[in-house]
Amino acid sequence: MTETRSVVVEREIAYPPEKIWRALTQPHLIEDWLMKSDFAPVVDHDFTFRGDWGSVDCRVLEVEPHSSLAYTWGAMGLESVVTWTLTPTAAGTHLRMEQTGFRPDQEQAYQGAKIGWRNFLAKLEQVVARD
Template sequence: MPHDKTAEDLRAIRIDQFIAHPPAKVWRALTEPELVARWLMPNDFKPEVGHRFTFTTTPRPNVDFDGVVYCEVLELEPEKLLKISWSDRKRADWTVTWRLEPEGKGTRLFLDHEGFDPDDEMQQFSRRIMDGGWRSQHFGAIAAIVDEL
Protein backbone atom coordinates (compact mmCIF):
# COMPACT_ATOMS: atom_id res chain seq x y z
CA MET A 1 0.00 0.00 0.00
CA PRO A 2 1.70 3.25 -1.06
CA HIS A 3 2.04 6.02 1.49
CA ASP A 4 0.73 9.50 0.74
CA LYS A 5 3.86 11.54 0.06
CA THR A 6 1.99 14.80 -0.58
CA ALA A 7 1.75 15.89 3.07
CA GLU A 8 4.19 15.42 5.91
CA ASP A 9 2.93 12.75 8.31
CA LEU A 10 3.33 14.21 11.80
CA ARG A 11 2.45 10.85 13.37
CA ALA A 12 5.15 8.75 11.67
CA ILE A 13 8.49 8.38 9.99
CA ARG A 14 8.25 6.37 6.77
CA ILE A 15 11.32 5.39 4.79
CA ASP A 16 12.16 2.83 2.17
CA GLN A 17 15.48 1.96 0.59
CA PHE A 18 16.71 -0.62 -1.86
CA ILE A 19 19.53 -2.84 -0.60
CA ALA A 20 21.32 -4.91 -3.22
CA HIS A 21 21.21 -8.15 -1.25
CA PRO A 22 18.52 -10.83 -0.71
CA PRO A 23 16.09 -10.55 2.24
CA ALA A 24 17.90 -13.29 4.21
CA LYS A 25 21.02 -11.12 4.52
CA VAL A 26 19.08 -7.95 5.35
CA TRP A 27 17.10 -9.91 7.96
CA ARG A 28 20.34 -10.88 9.71
CA ALA A 29 21.30 -7.20 10.06
CA LEU A 30 17.89 -6.48 11.62
CA THR A 31 17.75 -9.44 14.01
CA GLU A 32 21.25 -10.48 15.12
CA PRO A 33 21.90 -8.47 18.32
CA GLU A 34 25.60 -7.91 17.65
CA LEU A 35 24.84 -6.59 14.15
CA VAL A 36 21.97 -4.39 15.42
CA ALA A 37 24.39 -2.93 17.99
CA ARG A 38 26.67 -1.86 15.13
CA TRP A 39 24.03 0.15 13.26
CA LEU A 40 21.69 1.23 16.06
CA MET A 41 22.42 0.62 19.76
CA PRO A 42 23.65 -2.05 22.18
CA ASN A 43 20.75 -4.35 23.02
CA ASP A 44 19.53 -7.66 24.40
CA PHE A 45 17.21 -8.37 21.47
CA LYS A 46 15.99 -11.87 20.59
CA PRO A 47 13.85 -12.48 17.51
CA GLU A 48 10.93 -13.97 19.48
CA VAL A 49 7.41 -12.54 19.73
CA GLY A 50 6.84 -11.32 23.29
CA HIS A 51 10.55 -10.88 24.07
CA ARG A 52 11.13 -7.67 26.06
CA PHE A 53 14.48 -6.00 25.54
CA THR A 54 16.27 -2.68 25.78
CA PHE A 55 18.45 -0.48 23.63
CA THR A 56 20.96 1.65 25.52
CA THR A 57 22.64 4.83 24.32
CA THR A 58 23.88 8.18 25.51
CA PRO A 59 21.37 9.97 27.75
CA ARG A 60 20.00 13.25 26.37
CA PRO A 61 18.85 15.34 29.35
CA ASN A 62 17.78 18.22 27.07
CA VAL A 63 14.89 16.02 25.86
CA ASP A 64 14.40 14.15 29.17
CA PHE A 65 15.83 10.89 27.75
CA ASP A 66 17.82 8.67 30.13
CA GLY A 67 19.43 6.62 27.34
CA VAL A 68 17.25 3.48 27.66
CA VAL A 69 14.65 2.43 25.11
CA TYR A 70 12.24 -0.26 26.34
CA CYS A 71 11.00 -2.56 23.60
CA GLU A 72 8.99 -5.70 22.97
CA VAL A 73 8.80 -7.85 19.85
CA LEU A 74 5.17 -7.53 18.72
CA GLU A 75 5.21 -9.33 15.36
CA LEU A 76 7.76 -11.40 13.52
CA GLU A 77 7.74 -13.11 10.13
CA PRO A 78 11.29 -14.23 9.29
CA GLU A 79 12.77 -12.37 6.33
CA LYS A 80 9.51 -10.38 5.92
CA LEU A 81 8.38 -8.42 8.99
CA LEU A 82 9.65 -7.25 12.38
CA LYS A 83 7.46 -5.00 14.54
CA ILE A 84 8.59 -3.77 17.96
CA SER A 85 7.28 -1.40 20.59
CA TRP A 86 9.59 1.53 21.40
CA SER A 87 9.16 3.43 24.67
CA ASP A 88 11.15 5.64 27.02
CA ARG A 89 8.46 5.08 29.71
CA LYS A 90 7.87 8.83 29.82
CA ARG A 91 6.67 10.40 26.56
CA ALA A 92 7.46 7.94 23.81
CA ASP A 93 5.05 5.09 23.12
CA TRP A 94 5.80 4.20 19.52
CA THR A 95 6.10 1.21 17.21
CA VAL A 96 8.86 0.51 14.73
CA THR A 97 8.03 -1.84 11.86
CA TRP A 98 10.52 -3.20 9.36
CA ARG A 99 9.17 -4.80 6.19
CA LEU A 100 11.35 -6.59 3.65
CA GLU A 101 10.15 -7.15 0.09
CA PRO A 102 12.20 -8.97 -2.53
CA GLU A 103 12.98 -6.67 -5.46
CA GLY A 104 14.97 -8.12 -8.33
CA LYS A 105 18.14 -9.58 -6.82
CA GLY A 106 17.85 -7.34 -3.76
CA THR A 107 15.46 -6.17 -1.07
CA ARG A 108 13.27 -3.12 -0.60
CA LEU A 109 13.50 -2.29 3.11
CA PHE A 110 10.63 -0.29 4.60
CA LEU A 111 10.61 1.42 7.99
CA ASP A 112 7.46 2.76 9.69
CA HIS A 113 8.19 4.47 13.02
CA GLU A 114 4.70 5.36 14.21
CA GLY A 115 2.78 6.85 17.11
CA PHE A 116 4.13 10.40 17.37
CA ASP A 117 1.67 12.89 18.87
CA PRO A 118 1.24 15.74 16.34
CA ASP A 119 0.25 18.12 19.16
CA ASP A 120 3.24 17.37 21.42
CA GLU A 121 6.11 19.74 20.62
CA MET A 122 8.75 17.47 22.21
CA GLN A 123 7.50 14.42 20.29
CA GLN A 124 7.61 16.40 17.05
CA PHE A 125 11.15 17.52 17.86
CA SER A 126 12.05 13.85 18.49
CA ARG A 127 10.35 12.80 15.24
CA ARG A 128 12.39 15.29 13.21
CA ILE A 129 15.68 14.29 14.88
CA MET A 130 14.96 10.56 14.56
CA ASP A 131 13.82 10.93 10.94
CA GLY A 132 17.19 12.45 10.12
CA GLY A 133 19.02 9.72 12.02
CA TRP A 134 17.15 6.89 10.33
CA ARG A 135 17.79 8.42 6.90
CA SER A 136 21.35 9.72 7.21
CA GLN A 137 22.92 7.19 9.57
CA HIS A 138 21.07 3.97 10.19
CA PHE A 139 19.90 2.96 6.71
CA GLY A 140 23.40 3.51 5.32
CA ALA A 141 24.94 1.55 8.18
CA ILE A 142 22.52 -1.35 7.63
CA ALA A 143 23.46 -1.47 3.93
CA ALA A 144 27.20 -1.38 4.78
CA ILE A 145 26.82 -4.24 7.29
CA VAL A 146 24.83 -6.32 4.80
CA ASP A 147 27.61 -5.73 2.24
CA GLU A 148 30.01 -7.42 4.69
CA LEU A 149 27.86 -10.52 5.31
Protein backbone atom coordinates in the same frame (compact mmCIF):
# COMPACT_ATOMS: atom_id res chain seq x y z
CA MET B 1 -8.29 9.89 19.87
CA THR B 2 -5.14 11.93 19.29
CA GLU B 3 -3.84 12.20 15.74
CA THR B 4 -0.36 10.71 15.41
CA ARG B 5 2.31 10.87 12.73
CA SER B 6 4.71 8.34 11.29
CA VAL B 7 8.26 8.36 10.00
CA VAL B 8 8.85 6.16 6.95
CA VAL B 9 12.24 5.41 5.40
CA GLU B 10 12.51 3.14 2.38
CA ARG B 11 15.60 1.75 0.64
CA GLU B 12 16.46 -0.57 -2.18
CA ILE B 13 19.31 -2.80 -0.98
CA ALA B 14 21.23 -5.06 -3.37
CA TYR B 15 21.13 -8.08 -1.05
CA PRO B 16 18.50 -10.77 -0.41
CA PRO B 17 16.03 -10.42 2.50
CA GLU B 18 17.78 -13.20 4.45
CA LYS B 19 21.00 -11.17 4.66
CA ILE B 20 19.18 -8.00 5.77
CA TRP B 21 17.12 -10.01 8.28
CA ARG B 22 20.32 -11.09 10.02
CA ALA B 23 21.36 -7.45 10.48
CA LEU B 24 17.89 -6.64 11.88
CA THR B 25 17.77 -9.56 14.33
CA GLN B 26 21.27 -10.50 15.55
CA PRO B 27 22.35 -8.38 18.55
CA HIS B 28 26.04 -8.18 17.57
CA LEU B 29 25.02 -6.84 14.13
CA ILE B 30 22.28 -4.55 15.52
CA GLU B 31 24.93 -2.97 17.74
CA ASP B 32 27.00 -2.09 14.65
CA TRP B 33 24.26 0.01 13.02
CA LEU B 34 21.82 0.98 15.80
CA MET B 35 22.58 0.36 19.48
CA LYS B 36 23.54 -2.32 21.97
CA SER B 37 20.57 -4.52 22.81
CA ASP B 38 19.39 -7.81 24.23
CA PHE B 39 17.05 -8.32 21.27
CA ALA B 40 15.70 -11.75 20.32
CA PRO B 41 13.29 -12.34 17.40
CA VAL B 42 10.60 -13.84 19.67
CA VAL B 43 7.08 -12.39 20.01
CA ASP B 44 6.51 -10.80 23.46
CA HIS B 45 10.26 -10.68 24.21
CA ASP B 46 11.07 -7.52 26.21
CA PHE B 47 14.40 -5.92 25.33
CA THR B 48 16.30 -2.68 25.64
CA PHE B 49 18.34 -0.61 23.22
CA ARG B 50 21.15 1.21 25.06
CA GLY B 51 23.01 4.27 23.84
CA ASP B 52 25.26 6.91 25.40
CA TRP B 53 22.21 9.18 25.78
CA GLY B 54 19.96 6.63 27.50
CA SER B 55 17.83 3.63 26.65
CA VAL B 56 14.75 2.53 24.74
CA ASP B 57 12.36 -0.04 26.24
CA CYS B 58 10.90 -2.38 23.65
CA ARG B 59 8.75 -5.48 23.18
CA VAL B 60 8.64 -7.66 20.08
CA LEU B 61 5.16 -7.60 18.51
CA GLU B 62 5.59 -9.49 15.23
CA VAL B 63 8.18 -11.81 13.68
CA GLU B 64 7.81 -13.11 10.13
CA PRO B 65 11.32 -14.33 9.23
CA HIS B 66 12.86 -12.59 6.21
CA SER B 67 9.61 -10.63 5.73
CA SER B 68 8.52 -8.41 8.65
CA LEU B 69 9.47 -7.45 12.17
CA ALA B 70 7.69 -5.09 14.58
CA TYR B 71 8.45 -3.90 18.10
CA THR B 72 7.39 -1.19 20.50
CA TRP B 73 9.77 1.74 21.04
CA GLY B 74 9.36 3.58 24.34
CA ALA B 75 11.73 6.39 25.30
CA MET B 76 11.43 9.85 26.84
CA GLY B 77 7.63 9.90 26.73
CA LEU B 78 7.38 8.48 23.22
CA GLU B 79 5.31 5.31 22.91
CA SER B 80 5.62 4.14 19.33
CA VAL B 81 5.92 1.07 17.12
CA VAL B 82 8.73 0.34 14.66
CA THR B 83 7.84 -1.98 11.77
CA TRP B 84 10.33 -3.37 9.28
CA THR B 85 9.08 -4.84 5.99
CA LEU B 86 11.37 -6.71 3.59
CA THR B 87 10.14 -7.33 0.06
CA PRO B 88 12.26 -9.31 -2.42
CA THR B 89 12.97 -7.50 -5.70
CA ALA B 90 14.84 -8.39 -8.88
CA ALA B 91 17.83 -6.37 -7.62
CA GLY B 92 17.71 -7.51 -3.97
CA THR B 93 15.30 -6.20 -1.32
CA HIS B 94 12.98 -3.26 -0.81
CA LEU B 95 13.37 -2.37 2.89
CA ARG B 96 10.70 -0.25 4.56
CA MET B 97 10.94 1.06 8.13
CA GLU B 98 7.93 2.79 9.66
CA GLN B 99 7.81 4.26 13.15
CA THR B 100 4.27 5.20 14.16
CA GLY B 101 2.84 6.99 17.17
CA PHE B 102 4.33 10.50 17.24
CA ARG B 103 1.85 12.88 18.92
CA PRO B 104 1.59 16.52 17.76
CA ASP B 105 3.41 17.68 20.92
CA GLN B 106 6.40 15.45 20.10
CA GLU B 107 7.80 17.51 17.24
CA GLN B 108 11.41 17.20 18.47
CA ALA B 109 11.16 13.41 18.69
CA TYR B 110 9.48 13.28 15.26
CA GLN B 111 12.16 15.41 13.58
CA GLY B 112 14.90 13.50 15.39
CA ALA B 113 13.51 10.18 14.18
CA LYS B 114 13.33 11.44 10.58
CA ILE B 115 17.05 12.26 10.64
CA GLY B 116 18.09 9.40 12.92
CA TRP B 117 16.49 6.57 10.96
CA ARG B 118 18.02 7.77 7.68
CA ASN B 119 21.45 7.67 9.36
CA PHE B 120 20.76 4.29 10.96
CA LEU B 121 19.66 2.79 7.65
CA ALA B 122 22.82 4.06 5.93
CA LYS B 123 24.84 2.24 8.63
CA LEU B 124 22.61 -0.84 8.25
CA GLU B 125 23.47 -0.96 4.54
CA GLN B 126 27.18 -0.88 5.41
CA VAL B 127 26.75 -3.74 7.90
CA VAL B 128 24.82 -5.84 5.37
CA ALA B 129 27.46 -5.19 2.70
CA ARG B 130 30.38 -6.30 4.89
CA ASP B 131 28.75 -9.18 6.80
